[in-house]
Amino acid sequence: MTFSNAFSALAPYGWDEAWAQQFAPYDSEGLLPGRVVRVDRGQCDVVTAGGVVRADTAFVTPHDPLRVVCTGDWVAVEPGGNPRYVRTCLPRRTAFVRSTSSKRSEGQILAANVDHAIVAVSLAVELDLGRIERFLALAWESGAQPVVVLTKADLVPDAVALSYLVQDVETTAPGVPVLTVSALYGERLDVLVALAAGGTSVLLGQSGAGKSTLANALVGQDVMDVRAIRDMDGKGRHTTTTRNLLALPGGGVLIDTPGLRGVGLWDAGSGVGQVFSEIEELAQRCRFHDCAHESEPGCAVLAAVDAGELPQRRLESYHKLMRENQWIVAKTDARVRAELRRDWKRKGAEGKAAMELKRGRRR
Numbered sequence: 001m002t003f004s005n006a007f008s009a010l011a012p013y014g015w016d017e018a019w020a021q022q023f024a025p026y027d028s029e030g031l032l033p034g035r036v037v038r039v040d041r042g043q044c045d046v047v048t049a050g051g052v053v054r055a056d057t058a059f060v061t062p063h064d065p066l067r068v069v070c071t072g073d074w075v076a077v078e079p080g081g082n083p084r085y086v087r088t089c090l091p092r093r094t095a096f097v098r099s100t101s102s103k104r105s106e107g108q109i110l111a112a113n114v115d116h117a118i119v120a121v122s123l124a125v126e127l128d129l130g131r132i133e134r135f136l137a138l139a140w141e142s143g144a145q146p147v148v149v150l151t152k153a154d155l156v157p158d159a160v161a162l163s164y165l166v167q168d169v170e171t172t173a174p175g176v177p178v179l180t181v182s183a184l185y186g187e188r189l190d191v192l193v194a195l196a197a198g199g200t201s202v203l204l205g206q207s208g209a210g211k212s213t214l215a216n217a218l219v220g221q222d223v224m225d226v227r228a229i230r231d232m233d234g235k236g237r238h239t240t241t242t243r244n245l246l247a248l249p250g251g252g253v254l255i256d257t258p259g260l261r262g263v264g265l266w267d268a269g270s271g272v273g274q275v276f277s278e279i280e281e282l283a284q285r286c287r288f289h290d291c292a293h294e295s296e297p298g299c300a301v302l303a304a305v306d307a308g309e310l311p312q313r314r315l316e317s318y319h320k321l322m323r324e325n326q327w328i329v330a331k332t333d334a335r336v337r338a339e340l341r342r343d344w345k346r347k348g349a350e351g352k353a354a355m356e357l358k359r360g361r362r363r
């Protein structure tokens, strides 16, 4: 497989000149370029010019959870070996991290190298501009360009009414394209298909917003079927794998992971950040930006409780809601659950080490 062959085989997955340049040193080491289509407990599936291979991520599992390999990453994998290892992860252009309104789960990386965040909003229910703003904030933070897609436009047959709805959203979302589509009837999809062709997209939005229907329209058939792809593994056997990253027939790539769908759930939930805005505000002054306001030193929230400025009961219900929300997300995805468990363990160990270090310094 020559470099130029690899180029054309990987172009549908978003490989371009800039990636090729960044990869050049690894090419001369005999490593293969590929894009991560799924991660799974210490392993990942990588689409390479020769097909999808499974690789071990032990080499690229840094301490910083934001730098852990995730779906959408471009990596250098070994040409063979049992196990075959991912040797490096190319620097990301953008990264999708779980909403920062959750201080606790900050640091959970969900998708990398996303160009467009398609925020699906249903026209079947009253527009919730505040919720749209939250999804947009999430998208901007990632570095991806958000696009609002008002779905189920067939339910608003009056063109004038529809244009008012679009205007409302446009005012809320300056600099963000606003499209209307009816994915169910395949109407007005051309603009979205063209937009998706220009890079890697993710679908965000509340449950019921029409994300699956949009995904099916973009993919051209049932995504669930397409995701389960029979691949040749490294030993030439057929195996069925689930891909969370798909090349679209109209060009471009769609990343659709349970974790990202969880973000939708999360943000569509009780809006912890908004409901407890005074706590979020206090939290800005906590010493640690990922402070959980439980026992951390320099916690401005706990200080406010001590000073009688914040009712203890209020903080307790905040903690409760945070845990519930996290549970909703975890429930949708066993993998997230496993990651959370590992994260808690790690945080516990890190906390202990940090405390000991501090004590040592004080002495």
Ligand code: GDP
Binding pocket: 120, 151, 152, 153, 154, 155, 181, 182, 183, 184, 185, 205, 206, 207, 208, 209, 210, 211, 212, 213, 214
């Ligand atoms: P998701 O939860 O965001 O993935 O939403 P789905 O794609 O499952 O859609 C939720 C519901 O909305 C389903 O019953 C769909 O059939 C319906 N729906 C999706 N797109 C459209 C559309 O363009 N028009 C109409 N009328 N219904 C739609």
Ligand code: ZN
Binding pocket: 283, 286, 287, 291, 292, 293, 294, 296, 298, 299, 300, 301, 302
């Ligand atoms: Zn705090």
